[in-house]
Amino acid sequence: xxxxxxxxxxxxxxxxxxxxxxxxxxxxxxxxxxxxxxxxxxxxxxxxxxxxxxxxxxxxxxxxxxxxxxxxxxxxxxxxxxxxxxxxxxxxxxxxxxxxxxxxxxxxxxxxxxxxxxxxxxxxxxxxxxxxxxxxxxxxxxxxxxxxxxxxxxxxxxxxxxxxxxxxxxx
Numbered sequence: 001x002x003x004x005x006x007x008x009x010x011x012x013x014x015x016x017x018x019x020x021x022x023x024x025x026x027x028x029x030x031x032x033x034x035x036x037x038x039x040x041x042x043x044x045x046x047x048x049x050x051x052x053x054x055x056x057x058x059x060x061x062x063x064x065x066x067x068x069x070x071x072x073x074x075x076x077x078x079x080x081x082x083x084x085x086x087x088x089x090x091x092x093x094x095x096x097x098x099x100x101x102x103x104x105x106x107x108x109x110x111x112x113x114x115x116x117x118x119x120x121x122x123x124x125x126x127x128x129x130x131x132x133x134x135x136x137x138x139x140x141x142x143x144x145x146x147x148x149x150x151x152x153x154x155x156x157x158x159x160x161x162x163x164x165x166x167x168x169x170x171x
Contacts, residue, residue, distance in 0.1 A: 005048030012040025019092040025099070027159040030088025030139070038078040046071055087142040087152045089159060096135055106158050123154075130155060 015036065019026050046067070091099060104121070107114045111125035121130045121140075130140045140155055 002048060005043040005046075008043040009040045012036060016092075022093060025094035026092040027156065028090050028092065029156060030085035030090055030141070031082040033090045034082050034085050035078065038074075038082075042074070045074055089140040089156045091138040091140075091159060094138060096132075096138060099138060100132070103158070110154070110158075126154060128152070128154065 100116075104114070104116060107121065107123060111123045113124045115122055119132045121132065123129070128142065130142060133139045133141070142152060
């Protein structure tokens with residue numbers, strides 16, 4: 001049973017290993033990264049040692065129905081948290097000193113009033129403000145969310161856009 005509990009976590013660590021071994025940084029939405037982490041912890045929380053912390057009489061008296069309810073509560077909690085993180089952006093395998101100046105130059109093209117204040121990137125023209133944390137895995141968190149703001153995904157779009165200079169077409 002313990003072996004089954006560790007398989008999702010091993011897969012999650014394998015994915016992180018792959019992301020950090022790539023030559024290019026990987027950009028991911030905050031909710032996607034959290035769901036991957038939740039999947040990695042799923043085995044430990046439902047089949048592994050954490051389940052042992054729950055009083056055993058719950059599983060004896062309820063059987064599989066109790067386990068199924070535990071899984072439903074877990075997935076409900078994951079969905080609620082993922083919904084709150086959907087506007088965040090995570091960049092794996094990048095150096096802060098390289099990405100932030102390049103990101104600032106790109107943001108300046110979109111919003112001339114954009115400014116850095118320590119770890120905060122504010123974009124007044126889009127009514128957005130992002131907080132940056134991390135060193136090799138940068139996490140961008142929307143700190144002034146506007147529910148009706150259609151520009152919330154702009155940072156993800158900027159980071160995932162192909163910003164290579166146009167190459168001449170060979171004809």
